[in-house]
Amino acid sequence: MNEPAKSSSGIAGSQARRKTSASNKGVSSRGISSNQLSPELLQKMDAWWRAANYLNIGQIYLMANPLLKEPLKTEHIKPRLLGHWGTSPGLNLIYVHLNRLINKYDLDIVYMAGPGHGGPAIVANVYLEGTYTEYFPNIRQDEQGMLKLFRQFSTPGGIPSHVSSPTPGSIHEGGELGYVLMHAFGAAFDNPELIVAAVVGDGEAETGPLEGSWKGVKFINPVRDGAVLPILHLNGYKIAGPTVWGRESDEHIRDFLAGHGYEAFFVEGSDPMQVHQDFAATLEAVILRIREIQTDARKHGFKERPVWPALVLRTPKGWTGPKVVDGLPVEGTFRAHQVPLANVRDNPTHLKLLEEWMRTYKPEELFDQNGRFRAEYAELAPKGRRRMGDNPHANGGLLEVPLDLPDFADYSLDVKKPGTARHESTRQLGQMLRDIFKKNAKSANFRLFCPDETNSNRLGAVFEVTNRCLVSKLIEIDDHLSHDGRVMEVLSEHNCHGWLEGYVLTGRHGLFATYEAFAMVVDSMAMQHAKWLEHCLHIPWRKPVPSLNYLLTSTCWRNDHNGFSHQGPGFIDNLVSKLQDVRNHLQSEGERIRAEIARYTALTEAASASVKIIFDAVRVWRKADHSAHNQSHASAFAITDPVIEDASDWGDGPSRSFG
Ligand SMILES: Cc1ncc(C[n+]2csc(CCOP(=O)(O)OP(=O)(O)O)c2C)c(N)n1
Numbered sequence: 001m002n003e004p005a006k007s008s009s010g011i012a013g014s015q016a017r018r019k020t021s022a023s024n025k026g027v028s029s030r031g032i033s034s035n036q037l038s039p040e041l042l043q044k045m046d047a048w049w050r051a052a053n054y055l056n057i058g059q060i061y062l063m064a065n066p067l068l069k070e071p072l073k074t075e076h077i078k079p080r081l082l083g084h085w086g087t088s089p090g091l092n093l094i095y096v097h098l099n100r101l102i103n104k105y106d107l108d109i110v111y112m113a114g115p116g117h118g119g120p121a122i123v124a125n126v127y128l129e130g131t132y133t134e135y136f137p138n139i140r141q142d143e144q145g146m147l148k149l150f151r152q153f154s155t156p157g158g159i160p161s162h163v164s165s166p167t168p169g170s171i172h173e174g175g176e177l178g179y180v181l182m183h184a185f186g187a188a189f190d191n192p193e194l195i196v197a198a199v200v201g202d203g204e205a206e207t208g209p210l211e212g213s214w215k216g217v218k219f220i221n222p223v224r225d226g227a228v229l230p231i232l233h234l235n236g237y238k239i240a241g242p243t244v245w246g247r248e249s250d251e252h253i254r255d256f257l258a259g260h261g262y263e264a265f266f267v268e269g270s271d272p273m274q275v276h277q278d279f280a281a282t283l284e285a286v287i288l289r290i291r292e293i294q295t296d297a298r299k300h301g302f303k304e305r306p307v308w309p310a311l312v313l314r315t316p317k318g319w320t321g322p323k324v325v326d327g328l329p330v331e332g333t334f335r336a337h338q339v340p341l342a343n344v345r346d347n348p349t350h351l352k353l354l355e356e357w358m359r360t361y362k363p364e365e366l367f368d369q370n371g372r373f374r375a376e377y378a379e380l381a382p383k384g385r386r387r388m389g390d391n392p393h394a395n396g397g398l399l400e401v402p403l404d405l406p407d408f409a410d411y412s413l414d415v416k417k418p419g420t421a422r423h424e425s426t427r428q429l430g431q432m433l434r435d436i437f438k439k440n441a442k443s444a445n446f447r448l449f450c451p452d453e454t455n456s457n458r459l460g461a462v463f464e465v466t467n468r469c470l471v472s473k474l475i476e477i478d479d480h481l482s483h484d485g486r487v488m489e490v491l492s493e494h495n496c497h498g499w500l501e502g503y504v505l506t507g508r509h510g511l512f513a514t515y516e517a518f519a520m521v522v523d524s525m526a527m528q529h530a531k532w533l534e535h536c537l538h539i540p541w542r543k544p545v546p547s548l549n550y551l552l553t554s555t556c557w558r559n560d561h562n563g564f565s566h567q568g569p570g571f572i573d574n575l576v577s578k579l580q581d582v583r584n585h586l587q588s589e590g591e592r593i594r595a596e597i598a599r600y601t602a603l604t605e606a607a608s609a610s611v612k613i614i615f616d617a618v619r620v621w622r623k624a625d626h627s628a629h630n631q632s633h634a635s636a637f638a639i640t641d642p643v644i645e646d647a648s649d650w651g652d653g654p655s656r657s658f659g
């Protein structure tokens with residue numbers, strides 16, 4: 001039974017303030033404890049959680065007997081056991097508790113699982129809420145459907161082990177750890193009603209990119225943007241050992257988060273019923289706090305950067321799993337990370353332990369004889385598009401408003417004779433970007449992402465119409481800085497790239513401008529994004545999303561000001577070797593630029609013309625074959641041939657004078 005719906009606009013802040021003040025003062029470092037859930041609701045939410053955990057384990061282990069209607073036998077077990085159990089109970093807990101509040105306050109929430117290796121957890125929940133079957137009708141809500149759900153997991157021709165593009169409701173894969181907060185902030189920009197619940201693994205929190213991404217909150221404007229709710233999933237362990245945060249006190253974690261602009265709320269425990277109660281109360285308090293911050297800023301105008309809430313959830317890794325296997329502790333340790341009982345097919349004791357473990361969830365109570373999730377539990381799911389598996393922001397092409405682009409030819413320069421005029425191509429581009437900002441101001445769906453180089457890249461014309469964004473104190477000497485600027489300058493290529501990924505995956509548009517050498521900092525992110533897009537091509541319900549655009553400046557061959565230290569053409573090398581689309585694009589771009597040069601004989605810096613690479617969601621990722629590679633490689637560099645005749649008089653162009 002759901003609780004009665006409440007309007008999110010009318011949430012009173014007093015309750016949240018009263019409750020959170022306890023945690024503010026450190027009175028209760030364990031956060032808010034209460035009996036928030038009625039016994040009936042508690043029992044139902046726990047049933048959902050048990051069902052999700054059960055389906056998780058089924059995906060890892062079973063290829064027959066999905067409801068355990070008969071005793072478990074070797075032939076029911078998959079020949080190769082793959083998957084990650086350890087993170088899953090926590091991910092499942094968070095999912096069902098978010099569902100409760102979506103229903104109660106009609107919230108628009110996207111769920112991002114930083115530990116994307118918990119793919120089966122998200123799949124399980126999306127299946128329980130009914131979305132999975134709508135997207136994949138052969139995975140029915142019955143015994144056969146459940147079996148297919150189990151068999152397809154991590155199986156050739158099936159679905160990947162991680163959260164992936166076939167997972168409804170996802171735009172964050174989490175295979176390469178570290179990017180969840182960046183993607184979450186990117187999704188939240190210009191999406192005022194959206195809350196992104198971003199689960200951060202405590203191992204993931206050790207990565208450079210994740211550690212460097214808490215600062216995203218300093219770019220969130222509560223008037224125009226949505227909110228990111230970080231949930232640090234402190235299960236204490238990574239693959240093979242403890243996490244750094246796992247061995248730190250609440251106080252240190254609280255201080256760390258406070259330094260980044262968050263107020264930490266802690267929930268800790270291993271007794272499921274108590275954790276349900278505590279988590280329900282605390283999650284509700286933080287959601288109310290978010291709404292309170294937003295309502296206040298939208299009603300009374302922006303005053304100062306709010307202190308946003310962040311949740312810290314300390315529960316055992318592999319919670320509710322086998323406690324001891326072969327004499328070694330498993331639940332609550334790193335041994336629970338993947339497959340806690342690894343030799344089930346060969347070892348009768350393991351088989352027995354698996355059966356006992358699976359039966360602790362009481363599948364017969366959760367699913368009817370036909371394998372359908374019982375209606376009294378299924379009704380906990382939000383309705384329609386409010387289901388996190390069906391949130392349109394996570395299929396951003398559905399929401400895309402096309403960018404209104406001016407004609408690029410309007411920005412060309414009239415040069416009568418080759419080699420007689422000196423211009424900077426990116427200065428022209430800056431004017432075009434300025435006009436893109438103007439033309440799309442109403443849609444508020446375009447941003448420029450740049451690691452502190454908008455001016456040095458000669459794109460400064462954009463500051464005629466917008467500013468750099470920083471949601472902090474502003475002082476008089478600031479240059480084009482405001483709380484609502486659309487130029488996202490953060491000296492972190494990772495954040496720029498990750499924010500833009502989140503932004504385009506939710507259907508908006510942007511450009512990432514960076515020196516070529518430092519684009520390599522995000523080589524791997526570019527690859528991950530490209531793979532995601534490629535996979536989407538095979539999923540009919542995934543709508544194409546806007547391209548992720550790069551402007552590479554200060555290119556290797558023209559980098560005499562900064563010299564050797566700034567020379568690193570590897571980014572293009574990396575993309576060209578893998579993406580047919582990039583090869584095609586560079587080739588045609590090369591041809592186009594050559595044609596332009598012939599026509600206008602103007603772009604004296606055509607070279608550095610800043611190679612613009614477009615990943616388009618509807619293109620194909622292919623492994624490079626060598627001849628194509630070499631050919632496109634040549635064309636990539638062909639466009640950097642200087643066209644100026646007298647190089648001795650080169651000016652202070654964009655490729656020459658970066659700070
Ligand atoms: C960048 C990166 N490095 C290494 C890995 C390999 N890896 C996969 S899971 C994992 C441990 C993650 O631990 P944590 O974030 O705490 O997740 P959880 O405990 O919830 O499973 C590691 C190191 C990875 N996926 N990505």
Ligand SMILES: [Mg+2]
Nearest residue numbers: 202203237238
């Ligand atoms: Mg962990």
